[in-house]
Amino acid sequence: xLRCEKVTLSYIDQELVHAVAGVSVAIEKGxxxxxxxxxxxxxxxxxxxxxxxxKPSSGxxxxxxTDLWSLTEGKLAALRRxxxxxxxxxxxxxxxxxxxENVMVTAPDMxxxxxxxxxxxxxxxxxxxxxxxxxxQLSGGQRQRVAIARALLHRPDVLFAxxxxxxxxxxxxxxxxxxxxxxxxxxxxxxxxxxxxxxAHRILTMRDGQIVSDLSCKLEAMRAE
Amino acid sequence: MRNPLSPVLFYLRNPKKAIPxxxxxxxxxxxxxxxxxxxxxxxxxxxxxxxxxQRFSLVSPKKAASVPADVQxxxxxxxxxxxxxxxxxxxxxxxxxxxxxxxxxxALKAADTAAFLDQTGVRLKDGRLPAVGAAELALDERVMxxxxxxxxQIVGNSLDDSEWLKGEFRVVGVLAGDVQVGIAxxxxxxxSMEYAGAKESLLVYGQAERxxxxxEGLRSLGSKEVSIVTWGTMKKELDSRFQGLFLMxxxxxxxxxxxxxxxxxxxxxxxTLQRLxxxxxxxxxxxxxxxxxxxSLVGLFWCLGVGWLVGIVMAIAVSFMLEKNLFAPHGLxxxxxxxxxAATLLIPVVVTxxxxxAVVFELRRMNPxxxxxxxx
Numbered sequence: 001x002l003r004c005e006k007v008t009l010s011y012i013d014q015e016l017v018h019a020v021a022g023v024s025v026a027i028e029k030g031x032x033x034x035x036x037x038x039x040x041x042x043x044x045x046x047x048x049x050x051x052x053x054x055k056p057s058s059g060x061x062x063x064x065x066t067d068l069w070s071l072t073e074g075k076l077a078a079l080r081r082x083x084x085x086x087x088x089x090x091x092x093x094x095x096x097x098x099x100x101e102n103v104m105v106t107a108p109d110m111x112x113x114x115x116x117x118x119x120x121x122x123x124x125x126x127x128x129x130x131x132x133x134x135x136x137q138l139s140g141g142q143r144q145r146v147a148i149a150r151a152l153l154h155r156p157d158v159l160f161a162x163x164x165x166x167x168x169x170x171x172x173x174x175x176x177x178x179x180x181x182x183x184x185x186x187x188x189x190x191x192x193x194x195x196x197x198x199x200a201h202r203i204l205t206m207r208d209g210q211i212v213s214d215l216s217c218k219l220e221a222m223r224a225e
Numbered sequence: 226m227r228n229p230l231s232p233v234l235f236y237l238r239n240p241k242k243a244i245p246x247x248x249x250x251x252x253x254x255x256x257x258x259x260x261x262x263x264x265x266x267x268x269x270x271x272x273x274x275x276x277x278x279q280r281f282s283l284v285s286p287k288k289a290a291s292v293p294a295d296v297q298x299x300x301x302x303x304x305x306x307x308x309x310x311x312x313x314x315x316x317x318x319x320x321x322x323x324x325x326x327x328x329x330x331x332a333l334k335a336a337d338t339a340a341f342l343d344q345t346g347v348r349l350k351d352g353r354l355p356a357v358g359a360a361e362l363a364l365d366e367r368v369m370x371x372x373x374x375x376x377x378q379i380v381g382n383s384l385d386d387s388e389w390l391k392g393e394f395r396v397v398g399v400l401a402g403d404v405q406v407g408i409a410x411x412x413x414x415x416x417s418m419e420y421a422g423a424k425e426s427l428l429v430y431g432q433a434e435r436x437x438x439x440x441e442g443l444r445s446l447g448s449k450e451v452s453i454v455t456w457g458t459m460k461k462e463l464d465s466r467f468q469g470l471f472l473m474x475x476x477x478x479x480x481x482x483x484x485x486x487x488x489x490x491x492x493x494x495x496x497t498l499q500r501l502x503x504x505x506x507x508x509x510x511x512x513x514x515x516x517x518x519x520x521s522l523v524g525l526f527w528c529l530g531v532g533w534l535v536g537i538v539m540a541i542a543v544s545f546m547l548e549k550n551l552f553a554p555h556g557l558x559x560x561x562x563x564x565x566x567a568a569t570l571l572i573p574v575v576v577t578x579x580x581x582x583a584v585v586f587e588l589r590r591m592n593p594x595x596x597x598x599x600x601x
């Protein structure tokens with residue numbers, strides 16, 4: 001479903017730095033892949049490359065066999081809007097929009113079904129009845145839940161989540177992960193928290209821009225044991 | 226439910242941002258349209274007070290007491306000249322809404338008065354014409370309003386130092402017509418001590434269909450001995466008189482337009498910078514860059530439209546009040562002009578140009594990931 005071939009992301013910071021160095025990886029439909037690694041290991045950069053948010057310095061990225069960077073900027077944006085969802089460490093809610101409006105802000109349509117779906121998601125995330133409130137009336141954790149609802153609204157084929165639960169306590173984080181996992185078709189999660197990786201089908205550990213271990217087989221084996 | 230991506234929503238939900246933008250546009254629009262209206266009124270009233278020259282030309286001696294006989298003969302021989310009438314020009318001062326202007330009162334022989342009224346298309350609306358040899362005036366109704374006079378009142382510098390009419394004149398008639406005129410008695414002026422040094426001029430009536438030809442002919446007679454006033458020379462003089470004012474007002478308007486436009490465009494640019502995380506999130510989520518640019522600009526256009534309308538409504542309201550309290554008592558009309566309103570459109574046009582360049586530049590070069598990573 002999602003794969004990259006020998007992708008490199010380089011930039012010059014006094015000297016040439018490879019944030020991602022020649023990584024090849026394929027993620028299957030329905031897979032929960034966790035990018036694990038310390039800060040600066042390149043996991044966020046790889047997530048941006050896989051989601052078409054950053055253009056690789058070399059190598060190619062495919063979604064359903066479409067080379068993302070062969071598309072025009074408009075078509076790539078449309079693909080992201082239709083097939084991908086994004087949750088970040090910060091919520092990036094729009095302060096002047098209600099919770100419901102924030103959830104629906106990137107939705108392709110504003111119809112009754114979308115609205116019902118948004119209300120259901122808010123309910124599932126413990127924000128039922130608060131849809132008319134503004135972000136400043138919520139706690140940090142509640143705002144993060146709204147951001148997750150926004151990412152899940154259109155049932156994305158792939159949800160890209162970059163430390164989405166970093167600003168909430170562990171209990172809430174695990175509860176949010178349950179919702180994310182049940183709603184996202186395919187999940188690519190960046191985290192440095194190993195407990196969040198527990199349910200992953202695959203754990204890709206990164207260091208210095210490279211995948212140093214791919215634990216998919218081992219996980220299956222461990223689960224089987 | 227309102228579309229959360231509606232460009233207007235940002236300003237509707239952020240009145241503290243919308244109001245300063247709208248206020249700047251409104252004040253700019255208001256000032257420019259009002260300045261135009263004031264200048265237009267001054268120009269209109271200036272032309273109106275000299276409008277009699279559209280119906281006759283004036284030949285006045287520069288040094289002698291009357292126009293030399295040879296010049297008189299040339300005047301009579303000029304093509305298209307219908308009649309030549311001796312007259313004295315008396316000047317009075319008329320206070321306008323803004324400033325003052327001079328107005329000619331023509332002292333005519335009783336025998337020439339009917340032809341004068343016919344030539345100028347003016348009729349006696351109330352009262353009577355000045356009696357032969359009497360210190361009396363008949364004045365245009367608008368001039369009377371502007372001077373605050375009523376029938377029977379006396380006017381002159383013996384009562385009011387600032388008045389240019391010498392001695393005392395009683396207002397005995399009210400005149401009405403397309404052009405504004407004032408009539409006094411030739412016989413009185415020629416025998417009056419106050420007007421002892423007055424110079425006798427000639428009123429030249431031309432044939433309407435040969436006006437240009439007549440004016441051309443008269444102008445060629447201008448010399449060291451006589452001065453010629455035709456509608457052409459009068460327009461030229463008035464235009465040059467207003468030129469300085471127009472230049473001053475034009476500079477003032479340019480400053481107002483530029484200040485308002487730059488202030489609005491910069492404020493909008495600051496708002497766009499403040500909204501970068503919002504636009505970055507939208508772009509990452511698949512909303513096109515073009516749509517984000519459009520969203521920012523349509524919001525600005527909406528503010529421009531509202532601000533412009535508010536400015537025009539304010540200007541209409543204030544001009545109505547000014548006309549009622551300041552101009553109408555002087556017999557003047559005051560109102561916004563199409564030219565003035567068109568000039569105010571320069572504000573939204575300049576804002577649109579600056580705003581579009583700034584927003585497009587900022588959003589096109591923006592890297593959404595950099596913004597979301599807060600590395601800007």
